[in-house]
Amino acid sequence: MQIIVVGCGNVGQTITQQLSKEGHDITVIEEKSSVVQNVVNNYDVMGLVGNGASYSMMKDAGIETADLMIAVTDSDELNLLCCLIAKKAGNCHTIARVRNPIYKKEINFIKEELGLSMVINPEEAAANEAERLLKFPSATKVETFFRGKAELVKLVIDEDSKLCDKALRDIPPELKKQVVITAVSRGSEVYIPDGNFILRAGDEITIIGASRNTMHFFRKLGLPTAKVHSTIIVGGGETSYYLAGHLLSLGIKVTIFERDASRCKELSELLPQALIINGDGTDKDMLMEEGVTSVESFVALTNLDEENIMLSMYVKSINPKAKLITKVHRVNYGDIIGSLGIGSIIYPKNITADRIVQFVRGRSASQDGNIEALYRLNDEKVEALEFIVSKDSPVIGIPLAQMKLKKGILIAAINHYGELISPTGESVIRERDSVIVVTINTGLKDISDILEN
Incomplete structure (x- = not known):
């Protein structure tokens, strides 16, 4: 283009x-x-x-x-x-x-x-991402497909998880039928898993399914599925304003720390249901006084990356159960931050650029094939493509178990006239279905490209 x-x-x-x-x-x-x-x-x-x-x-x-x-x-x-x-x-x-x-x-x-x-709007886009994470506190990332009908959720497997040290084929049916595990990130490697793939502690898995199924999957794993009930936000900028507005509408108690007195007054008028504190959010005594040891979530949204990182590390040390979200501007901090275990990181610059690049990819891909949308995941190592199936497609009517797919390709979800299906081996694709394909291969233009020649 x-x-x-x-x-x-x-x-x-x-x-x-x-x-x-x-x-x-x-x-x-x-x-x-x-x-x-x-x-x-x-x-x-x-x-x-x-x-x-x-x-x-x-x-x-x-x-x-x-x-x-x-x-x-x-x-x-x-x-x-x-x-x-x-x-x-x-x-x-x-x-x-x-x-x-x-x-x-x-x-x-x-x-x-x-x-x-x-x-x-970069600030609103960052706030939307933070809101999704606070509605799903066990997740490290939440995205939507099929215009919001399907969710892509990432979570890290710990040693006590029912999935730890299990091959995908051995996962209990009541878990498997709810969602599809589409990708596994282990260290610097990313895998599109088959039934023999064994999940290990520390793996970050990506699942795709309907919102209600994702909730059921998390519940069966014993992970929190309800949204948080309280949050402390440090920094009173536009991202905080948008995020607080979303959270208050969900009935979540919001406390905001902001140093600037005039901004505090402005926020008090804009967000009358929130508690606005004119003070330094890095002051440990003030944080303790406002209940940081018992708050369910903590969001660091100051304009200083180092301040946000240190705040999240401190809250993790005194309230390890809190859901942490840290805003970071410098992308080159990524490898260092990843090793700190401070919850979910949001990069406003990347969120804005990613949304625009995602639009361009979808337009570019649709010019050459029947791709409805294209997303890149796991540091650009994985593609998730949404195809519209035309009437002459060779994938129609064949049970997925009998379909000869290329290596590194997984059919993650099927949208059949609004009914979202987490596919099994017996599932079939029909004309005009929307299908999400996850792959480590690049250059797919048509859904027929998933088949071996």
Whole structure:
């Protein structure tokens, strides 16, 4: 695809890095010449220095033949103006990053009137991810498929788990029929498991199933399935505002620590049901006074990575049962943080870039095949693809046990006219079904590509 990216901040560079690596034709527009030079030197892209909202600049970037324009500058208004000009000049798909909460209530109107393909708010996207984790405290990650009908959930197996040291074929039927274990991450390796695969303590498994089945699976394992009832949030920024609003609507007790007095007053007016404390959330005495030793969840959302990490480590030491969520901006901390065992890590920059890249992958893949959506998991080592099955597909009507699949491929879920099926060997695929395929292979364009030649 021919793609124009306006704005080369952290998100813009992450998007550019991913999409150029995947072979797309990228042109970036940025006002700072040193930033453009750096991007052009590091990635296989074209670079232009200037204002992305300029029609002549857009023409120089090739807007008339572009497939997509992505505006991720620091200015919401500039991003929306870029999208408007791109839509008029090139009639391409447009994506805008819009952060100001004022626009939230009007975003559907803005999207429709400007013909935007997608609007992304980084703080709200991070809050949504945190909310999913607090609704499912045993999980390390929660994603949705089939427009929310299916859930992808990751969890780590401990030594006391009913799954530990068991081959997949030996897992009790009441567990197996609920969800499909689609991938296993062990150290630096990722596996698409077959029936002989033996799960070990420390493995992070990825399961896919209907929401109610996932709940049942966790319950059978003896893991918490109910949402948390209380949380302490340190940091009163926009992510905290969005997250607190979601949690309060679920009946969860929310306490927010914020240093800035004026921001505390603002939050008190916006979130009257929350307890807003004007104080330093890193003050151990204050945390103890507000019940950090008994709170069910703790979310570190300050603007300092080191502060968030240290806070989560401290809370883990005094309240090991609490669900921990830590916001981190620097992705290169990943390997270090992973060894600390401080619960779920959210990377706002990556969440925003991933949503945009996910959209691009889906559009790009659908041009060449019948892929409805494409996701990359486990540090890009695994693909989950959602296919729509056409009437002439060779996979129709064959029991899965008799289907000759390529190695490294697993059929994870079937959506048959709204009925979500966790497939077994007897399951069959029908015309117009949506099917999720998980694979370590790349380049699948059609569901027929899962079959051996």
